[in-house]
Amino acid sequence: MSTNVSELLRRKVLWVPVGLVALLALPLMTSSFLTFQLTLVLVWALAALATNLLMGFGGQMSIALNAFFGLGAYAAGVLHRQLELPFLVTAVVAVGAAFLGGALLSMSTARLKGLYLCTATLAVGIVAPLFVSKWEHITGGDAGLVVPVPGAPAWSGLLPDQWRYYVTLVPVVLIFWWTGNLMRGPLGRAICALRDSELVAGTQGVDTPRVKVLLGAYSSAMAALAGALYVMSVGVISPATIPVLLSISFIVASVVGGIATIWGALIGGVFLQFAPRLASEIDPLAGGMLYGLIMIVFILFAPAGVVGLLRGFLERRKAPDPEPEEVSIPVYETS
């Protein structure tokens, strides 16, 4: 009996439609404020997915995603406010700009690995909000930029919060689906090879610089879209929203969900939206301490995150394995 249940749980045929229906139905059943929070869950999930792609799959320790989140938010916000372009147009411009920016950053840091890449991108992540506060005449400086948020069109019959939720949901689901497919394809394998050993990937014919630049551009664009969707829902963006700690929050979300997974990012998004609020109800400072502790505990005891724990749980239930054993491939020590 239990075998059948876990067998079913592993079937995508079952959980993909269930998940989609749940995502579609949630805002119809909850309060307006909860709908707003769920929209942010999707935003964080997208940012966590960008982190997963860059760090978990690609092994590129980049801490500059907050800069691209900010680029997306400010590009969309400023264009919408000053030129009164519709959000759809501004979001496309923002994503395009971040794609180019990400490619440019990856090109200039393509020779860096590991800690060196980490340090160089940390510099970018820290400087970005400083420049935002400096360019007051465009960005509104430290006071932040207030952007009028779009309401629901009359034909939809939805509340504004519900409308914004669905406008966020559609691209997020599409990107998750598309990224999942991408990672199963040749480019996905090339990205994983980059993480496992850049040298070997290169000798096996992977064009490593090109993959790196593509990866950087793609995940930066994703982070920028998250930023644009964020400003569309929240209606205000300031340098204090995009400190380098935001990048670290994305990493926390990534690690909690499962850093080399696709759907773990969604769990990470839920965590990022709700955990700090729960923690700050106990004590405002406890939130930060909890964050740190959770990072440490997950890395030490559950390095594959919640998704890894679930997978392990399902594997164990499957224990008496009726299928033939997998052929084991000998693994050679790399050092």
Add this chain to the structure above:
Amino acid sequence: MELFLEQVVDGLAMGGVYGSLALGMVLIFRTTGILNFAQGEMALVVAFVVWQLNHWGVPLLVAIVGGIVLAFVGGALIEFTVIRRLSKDNEWGMVILTFGLFLFLSNLTGFVWGYLPVSFGDIFPADVLSVFGVSVTLGSLGTMLVVLIEIGVLTFVLHRTKLGLAMRATVSNRTSAGLVGINVRRMSVLGWGIASSIGAIAAILAAPTLYIEPGMMFSVLLYALAAAALGGFDSLLGAVVASLIIGVSENLAATYIPWIGSELKIAVPLAIIFAVLVLKPSGLFGSEEAVRV
């Protein structure tokens, strides 16, 4: 000209503080291969403890010595409880781990001591010397002297003693070092303990100028990182020389380029980090890495 020279001297003194923290980071990097992003916050906790002891009536010098000893124990304890549980090859895991430590310690200090800046006054006498018409505070001289002593002692220990040889062997090749009878785990613990003490000295030296508050060490950490990157993560001398360059250049930039001012002052070391790494990925004094597959 006098303004220029005074800015240079002040920059050298701040550079000394950055250098002290950078030395700690380089030492951990050289003994364990980890870049410790929590280095500054570990030092901050010690600075708060020193202030607290002093506040309770313990003489400052005794409190400082106590703090440095505590830093050693704390650093060793962190290695013992957390760091060694993770495989040394798990580079991104280590980064996340030290970021976790960073967040935890940073909020812990706010939780325990609050967000009001405190200070335990001057460590060195507040006298001002006049050298060729340029006024130099004893504090600046003392800071530079301490850092010079640190680098002397560290270089001696690492390159002229058996312990240093064992430490260098451990980071160069853990397995082989273990096979020739070196207690590699003890080397790790020692590395973290010593590095933590050196970092704590940086925080104590910085305390009179920066005041002790949560977040105080974050900018120092960035400067130290910049220095470590500029000097090459594995070079002690490189880290200190780079710290001095950074200390002087940020001071001069803030004084002479009005557009930068105090807000973008911190962007100077970051621009340096980025430029150096992009142009010469192993830093100015670092050794090139060879990879065996």
